[in-house]
Amino acid sequence: MRKGLPGKQYYNGKQGEHMKTKKKHWYDYLWIWSIVYFALGFFNILFAWLGMVDFLLPLILAAFGGNKFFCNHLCGRGQLYCKLGGDLKCSRNKPTPKWMASKWFRYGFLIFFLAMFGNMVFQTYLVASGSENLREAIKLFWTFRIPWGWTYSGSIFPDWVAQFSFGFYSLMLTSLLIGLIVMIFFKPRTWCAFCPMGTMTQAICKLRNRKAISDK
Amino acid sequence: MASKRYATVDKRICVACGACENICPLGAIKVHKGCFAKVAQDKCVGCGKCEKVCPANSITMESRVNI
Structure with missing residues (x-):
């Protein structure tokens, strides 16, 4: 195939090294976690809180580690899109x-996303302060309200905990669907091109690392 | 002897998602400090897998000038 390549440099000596770089890690299976997360939301909405890990961990790794290890290796959603769009060929590519x-567009979408997140936190506050009642529904694409009451029938927690769950799950599901749509078309x-978390962590x-990258 | 082509990254539009890093069969492309992807030109064999997978169209294949 590639006549210009003598075996020496790329095949013989470094073969072991290639194998090592393609070794499977435990975190290569996090796409399963992504599926489990969305499945749990159909049974008990309080599981939505688990999504906070996907929200805080990238920021912690970026702020304290100065890297995008989360996006690069731990993002279950990115892996899921790779599986569906790549391996299962559900993408036009x-x-x-x-x-x-x-x-x-990236920063615009980030601002929009944060505004919607802020709105969701405000709704939670309104329920916590008692001026609004808990609404057992999720809102897709910030527009379509879908009854989701079967996933909640009271708990030991105050109502605002559930309100946050419904809001947060709406946000996660909406962004998953947007990601799936762009996955099919492109x-x-x-999704990673304009993922708000990705934009935020890259900015951080x-x-x-502004000094380290400026002299390159 | 090096390959005819190699990958180059446009730092300004790279989103540092790591899709290229995960697909590269040689480990020649890595995300650098969470800012952009960087190619180890001596390792790159110019297969073009990273170019196909890049969601931001930031990777292009270029010919090596002096082989």
Whole structure:
């Protein structure tokens, strides 16, 4: 196939090394966690709180480690898109439109996402303060309200805990669906191009490592 | 002797997602400090897998000037 390659450099001496780089790690199976998370939300909405790990861990790793280890290796959602779009060929594999990966769109989407997150926290506050009642529904694409009452029938926790669960699960499910849609139309991991977590962690890393990367 | 082509990354549009790092059969492309992907040009054999998988279209294949 590639006549220009003598065996020496790429095949003989370094073969062991290649094998090592492609070794499977425990975290290569986190796509299962992603499926489990969304499945749990159909049974008991309080499991939505587990998603906070996916929310805080990338920020902690970026802020204290100065890397995107989460996006690169631990993101179950990214792996799920890779599995569905790559291995199972559920993606057209067309280039992501330029605007979708542009700075303007990425930061715009991040701001929109954070605003919606803030709104969700505010709703939680309203329920906690007693001025609003708990609404047992999830809202898809910030528009369509879907009754989700079977997943909650009271608990030892106050109502606002459940309200946050419904809100947070809505956010997670909405973003999963957006990711699946762009996966089908473009590349498997097109979602990563404008994922708010990815944008945030990259911004933190760039800020933290600005000296190290400026002289490159 | 090196391959005819190798991958290059446009740092300005790379989102550092790591899709390229995970698909590279040689471990030649790595995300550098969470900021952008970096290619080890001596390791890269120019297979083009990273270019296909990149969600931000930040990877292009280039010809080596002096082989």
